Amino acid sequence: MLDALNISDYGLYSVIGGLIAMLGFVLNSLVITTQRYISYYKGKGDENYIKEIFANSLLLHIIIGIVLCGALLLIKEWLISNVLNIDPVRTETAKDIYVITTLTLFITILTAPYKSLFIARENIVYISVVEVIDGILKFGLAIWLTYISADKLFVYAIMMLGILVVNFLSFTIYALVYFKESCIIIRPKSINRKCLSHIAGFASWTTYGMGAVSARNQGFAVVLNHFFGTVINASYGIAFQIYGAMAFTVTSILNAMTPQIIKAEGENNRERMFFLAEKESKFSVLLMAIISIPIMIEMPKILMLWLKDVPEDAVMFCRFILVSFLCDQLTMGLNVVNQALGNIRRYTILMYTPKLLSLPMAWAILYYGGQAQDIMVLYLIIELLVSMMRIPYIKRAAGLNAGQYVRNVILRLLPTLFVISATGYICTTAITAPYRFVLTFVLSVSTGFISAWFFTLEKAEQDFVKNTFKRLHVCLI
Numbered sequence: 001m002l003d004a005l006n007i008s009d010y011g012l013y014s015v016i017g018g019l020i021a022m023l024g025f026v027l028n029s030l031v032i033t034t035q036r037y038i039s040y041y042k043g044k045g046d047e048n049y050i051k052e053i054f055a056n057s058l059l060l061h062i063i064i065g066i067v068l069c070g071a072l073l074l075i076k077e078w079l080i081s082n083v084l085n086i087d088p089v090r091t092e093t094a095k096d097i098y099v100i101t102t103l104t105l106f107i108t109i110l111t112a113p114y115k116s117l118f119i120a121r122e123n124i125v126y127i128s129v130v131e132v133i134d135g136i137l138k139f140g141l142a143i144w145l146t147y148i149s150a151d152k153l154f155v156y157a158i159m160m161l162g163i164l165v166v167n168f169l170s171f172t173i174y175a176l177v178y179f180k181e182s183c184i185i186i187r188p189k190s191i192n193r194k195c196l197s198h199i200a201g202f203a204s205w206t207t208y209g210m211g212a213v214s215a216r217n218q219g220f221a222v223v224l225n226h227f228f229g230t231v232i233n234a235s236y237g238i239a240f241q242i243y244g245a246m247a248f249t250v251t252s253i254l255n256a257m258t259p260q261i262i263k264a265e266g267e268n269n270r271e272r273m274f275f276l277a278e279k280e281s282k283f284s285v286l287l288m289a290i291i292s293i294p295i296m297i298e299m300p301k302i303l304m305l306w307l308k309d310v311p312e313d314a315v316m317f318c319r320f321i322l323v324s325f326l327c328d329q330l331t332m333g334l335n336v337v338n339q340a341l342g343n344i345r346r347y348t349i350l351m352y353t354p355k356l357l358s359l360p361m362a363w364a365i366l367y368y369g370g371q372a373q374d375i376m377v378l379y380l381i382i383e384l385l386v387s388m389m390r391i392p393y394i395k396r397a398a399g400l401n402a403g404q405y406v407r408n409v410i411l412r413l414l415p416t417l418f419v420i421s422a423t424g425y426i427c428t429t430a431i432t433a434p435y436r437f438v439l440t441f442v443l444s445v446s447t448g449f450i451s452a453w454f455f456t457l458e459k460a461e462q463d464f465v466k467n468t469f470k471r472l473h474v475c476l477i
Helices: 007-044 048-073 075-084 088-120 125-146 150-178 192-228 230-266 269-298 299-306 314-328 331-343 344-365 370-399 402-430 436-455 458-476
Strands: none
Touching: 007 048, 007 192, 007 230, 007 299, 007 331, 007 344, 048 075, 048 192, 075 088, 075 125, 075 458, 088 125, 088 150, 088 230, 125 150, 125 230, 150 458, 192 230, 192 344, 192 370, 230 269, 230 314, 230 331, 269 299, 269 314, 269 331, 269 402, 269 436, 299 436, 331 370, 331 402, 344 370
């Protein structure tokens, strides 16, 4: 995609699309809220209330989508003329891209309640199929753009909007056919003010948390744009594109286990809730580390192969963002535990405000002569700090055995993380072959799985893996 658009246009799309996508945190918060209430009341066994939850959630999505996108369109001229650093030649194109990405946000918000149904019902296979098709369409778009002579940036934005419409129809039509609690027309008798109030209250604090993360991520892009221009936004955008691809595996684990964690709390089975939270944190970090660590080590070679012109600092941004994500995942299961508990106001303020405050801190660092790498160090420190803060908080709020969590998750992961990193480092220092990164990846992944078997997996988990392979062997025979 970078090759098709060129660095400047890709950076322009990243900063405009990213600025509006920053408000996609509203989508994430609404998905989390709807899925939380559906999963919780599934645990309670209250099917009738689940129908009310969906109808009121859909109404809330429509209202928020109209208000939010309307406000974005009102500030379009001011934002493009006074805030963003854009080449005057591309100003009109930037305005068109802004309108298109605003429409993209609206469609994405409308998709949220239907997608949350799939997560709550643990229909992860269908979500994965839609996401794979989405990836194929985007890949095809990238290839097609290299052969057209029209304004590639404008065409890219229009086609991205079209792909999201396909996603919306895929989730909506399936849900209407197979999920009895879904609807597309909200009847007046379905509106429950108490239910709407509960959803809105939970969503408001979830929105603050997601908004803090999004403001930090996209705010960093605006800060970088202000001090260094659009070229560095290409580097930053590439880093988050790689992060999104790497996080796909982790997202699948979260989508599979989050409903079970919340449902366990609805069943008043807190022991099972903590058990599942440990598994979610451990396996998400394990799989992410096995894939991402060798890629981080060989990032310069991989980017040179992928891109014809690697933007400056792209490798640095990729490494910092991936390491920060690994730190966050160390206790992500406890974040889901807090969603299940339902009392999120204090948690959200304590865990997400530091991430938001890192934005003015980053501005100050660059204003007083700091470099891009300095603000990424800040990014990493804040992520690690917040991740570790979750342990004592959940211990106090819900009775988590903190020592057991550290032993079962963090300490069991450390040897495997060291083995993967050491293998990758040895490969890069001892081998000079042209396609060394392939060997580095294969050896690091292999040693990672072996180390995980002996150091990370518990006896019950090893037995589960053995039985799974036995069943596969029987099926193949």
